[in-house]
Amino acid sequence: MANNFRMIAKTLYGFESILAKELLDLGAMEIKEGNRMVSFVGDLGFMYKANLCLRTAIKVLKPYESFRANNEQELYDNIKKLPWEKFLAEDGSLAIDSAVHSEIFTHSQYVALKTKDAIVDRFREKYGKRPDVDLDFPDLRINIHIENNFCNVSFDSSGDSLHKRGYRSATNIAPINEVLAAGMLLMSGWDGQCDFLDPMCGSGTIPIEAAMIACNIPPNLNRKEFAFEKWSDWDEDLYEKIEESALKKVRDFHFKIKGFDKAPSAVMKAKENVKNANLSDFVEIKQQSFFESEKENEGYLHMLFNPPYGERLEIDIEDFYGKIGDTLKQNYPGTHAWFIATNFDAIKSVGLRASRKIKLFNGPLEGRLLKYVLYEGSKKKSKQENN
Structure with missing residues (x-):
């Protein structure tokens, strides 16, 4: 169907098959297990449903773009040329999460910083103003995952980790996730x-x-927002x-x-x-x-x-x-x-x-x-x- 798209649900080690079964029971299509993640296909409504109803997912990501980057300049250039204005206003806010498994890119925070620089530079050149960084309540949360020299750019549809159900206001000394x-x-x-x-x-x-x-x-019924x-x-x-x-x-x-x-x-x-x-x-x-x-x-x-x-x-x-x-x-x-x-x-x-x-x-x-x-x-x- 034209309105369907691929998504990725991230999870904890060992829960991939349980998450895959949850997705199957909810009605997801083309389910594929990976390492601490399961990819699947659904529409916008299913993305909402996955965030609301999945018990073993930490995040639900919507992949946006993939490219190869052999150095930080290539990462910057590839990020900068993407049309971010389609998803974010120049006076909006963004946050970037990154994970790296690479000999080229060894520091996830540095990758997040370069990504932010590329995005705000594009806005500054185009509109003369730039979005702000807001780590708590951004308008757009972007996820960067680099494996060797392959970079995946995704939109984070969940926001805070989905383990934060919204019911736990008080914890003991060693609470379980x-x-x-x-x-x-x-x-x-x-x-x-x-x-x-x-x-x-x-x-x-x-x-x-x-x-x-x-x-x-639904486990995330008590959450304040996605x-x-x-x-x-x-x-x-x-x-x-x-x-x-x-x-x-x-x-x-x-x-x-x-x-x-x-x-x-x-x-x-x-x-x-x-x-x-x-x-x-x-x-x-x-x-x-x-x-x-x-x-x-x-x-x-x-x-x-x-x-x-x-x-x-x-x-x-x-x-x-x-x-x-x-x-x-x-x-x-x-x-x-x-x-x-x-x-x-x-x-x-x-x-x-x-x-x-x-x-x-x-x-x-x-x-x-x-x-x-x-x-x-x-x-x-x-x-x-x-x-």
Whole structure:
């Protein structure tokens, strides 16, 4: 179709296939997985929909131009000759993000600076005035990606990273990224068809993301703005139709989602964030030490959490992760427990055999998303009953 164009959704390491499935379920075409990104085809309405509804995307980019540049002058010249006045007024504002993987261009901030110089010089020569730089709320956010000597220029339709959902006004000392939380939930197979527990919930991100998945609530419904709202082709009526259509697909939830934390300050923050997300009817947060807890209901329990890993919170790793293993084994039969660990010595201290280990990154730290299956009674008996 003539109104379709190719887009790129950026994501975290290991989430490419999950993001591709999200795009397929939303109705994207020509989906291709890459490294920390998935490309796809859709129209303007689908670009709005992708920003609103994708749980594992960090950015949605609209590619504009590609060229080869063997030095900074070629980069400058190629950027300068593009008709930026089609997209930006001379008294408007811009911001430039850049990423470089190149022996020629080794400094991303310098590439961003040269790009800015080329654009403002074009405006100055053409109109005698130039756009300003506004890093927070620009009229146009431009993304430059250089691989060796190949430069891709894109428009950033998202603005702030899509992990900034808009519900988190309060955080604890080591909050988990919302996209990472949603990706782990989807990777764990969470679909809202049973009870859920995050026994170390901090500021409540994982239970909130779990509730939004269970109820099929668009993850970025609470965001204040997207970058595309300042574009010249912004169609507010179309966006409202997209949002209305997405909200019609929200479903009810008949199980319990709970979050525990032993710190009163974390519990207070988590409750505030749950309220901000309008999920108080679905998520219960309470002050409780996981190590002094036990499974509350019969039936299958889905557990996912992000325990402290000694980087920013001082703990005795060996003792702490040993207690995690003991508590799961003794107090949580009939549970599939998932958690992310970035300390590989800590994993050994759990004392249970993980049935799955998936490589992920929590920020810059390499980690593993681990799955532990806790059976009701003996493992042999459970298998016989399941069969």
